[in-house]
Amino acid sequence: MSQLDNFDTQMKWMIYGANGYTGELIARDAVKRGLKPVLAGRSRAKVEALARELGLEARVFGLEDEVRLLAQIKGHGLVLHCAGPFSATAVPMMEACLRANAHYLDITGEIAVFEHAQSLNERARAAGVVICPGVGFDVVPTDCVAAALKNAMPDATHLALGFDSRSSFSPGTAKTSIEGMAQGGKVRRDGKITSVPLAYRVRRIDFGAGEKLAMTIPWGDVSTAWHTTGIANIEVFIPGSAGMIRCARFANWIRPLLGLSFVQRLLKARIGKTVVGPDQEKRADQGTYVWGEARNACGECRTARLHTANVYSLTIDAALAVVDYLLQMRPTGGAYTPALLLGAELVTQLPGSGAMNIE
CATH class of the missing domain: 3.40.50.720 (NAD(P)-binding Rossmann-like Domain)
Incomplete structure (x- = not known):
């Protein structure tokens, strides 16, 4: 029993x-x-x-x-x-x-x-x-897209996932993002999680509302999508303006500073005082586009798109x-x-x- x-x-x-x-x-x-x-x-x-x-x-x-x-x-x-x-x-x-x-x-x-x-x-x-x-939201929609793409292309060797959301951060999510910036970027290569610079890869992606410039981020799917699918090479993208990408790449130069404990405390304390999660009206108007792309060794590609409710x-x-x-x-x-x-x-x-x- x-x-x-x-x-x-x-x-x-x-x-x-x-x-x-x-x-x-x-x-x-x-x-x-x-x-x-x-x-x-x-x-x-x-x-x-x-x-x-x-x-x-x-x-x-x-x-x-x-x-x-x-x-x-x-x-x-x-x-x-x-x-x-x-x-x-x-x-x-x-x-x-x-x-x-x-x-x-x-x-x-x-x-x-x-x-x-x-x-x-x-x-x-x-x-x-x-x-x-x-x-x-972390990581249900992208994890489901990963699983669906694995079903559609069982021999996939590379997986890219991403989302386009206008939702603003809650205090907890903002604090987590501060930690993430200090740790740099992450992708999965040949089955291993690998550290890379922030905005390591940039490409244009149509998440579902038109093509946009996008950059890699250290999202949870770098871990979970491999356990879900067994696909050995994984990257996660979000849209980013040219200015946003420049800022992310500049942050690579100050990552040692961002990782200092007293800097983390100061930044998180400021977030606690200034960041408030979106109200119900804003949440209701903030849907999300979710995207995924699987490729196999022959260069064949399958693309998945999905529109969901807002993040919260x-x-x-x-x-x-x-x-x-x-x-x-x-x-x-x-x-x-x-x-x-x-x-x-x-x-x-x-x-x-x-x-x-x-x-």
Whole structure:
């Protein structure tokens, strides 16, 4: 009998980081759907106020004390982790979930977090626990495009993915981007994640709304798309003006400065004071174009395009779709990508998503 055989739709589950911008959006939508997550985070005032408003249980704790963290997670069948930067928070939460036999989900886009999750695959299998980071915009749409292109071209050797979005950053995403700039660019070459300069490759791409200049970025698919598809060479692109590309390339020269801890603290503190996530009206007007291109050794090419809802609406719907799946199903434990867990069709089933077109 599986350790998770007693799981059902009444499974007790938690949103950690419910006091953050995206965590709160997910919590509010979960309640609208009749779900009752436990809301948790380190900010007592914010977590308890939101829990009172939504009629939910609240828990207040940080992630530094392993014993207390484990005690707080025990009794929950699933944790949806929304507190970034995930480079600092994902490892202790994954460990607590494994020890508490709780499924782990998060909304990260950080390559290192995806790679750490995969390193826990055998432990997760043994525990009967699903570990699936990246169940938001990072990386659901691009991961599903990657899976669909692999199905369309099984012998693909090269994969390029990308998206064109007008959504502005939440504070957490902005802080993560500051960390990413200090670490430089990333691509996958011959199956290995390789460090490259920021804006390492530039090309023109039609993401779905006309051809635009685009540059490579160190997006999570550099990790996840390989685990989803086995394609050995992967790059991820976003549109960028000539000026934006020049700025990114200039940042390569000051990366050592950006990596200093006190500079990171100063930049993140400023973000905390000045960056506010988009309101509902702005979110409703910010759809996203998603693109992918697979090539094989013969030079044949297949291209996929998809239009989705805005970044934050997609994150809410995708995260809760995966939660709902795990509340009802009993998949084999292990480390998953979103497309490996729910299939390439996941993104097209989300509100605001159109059909995926492959040419």
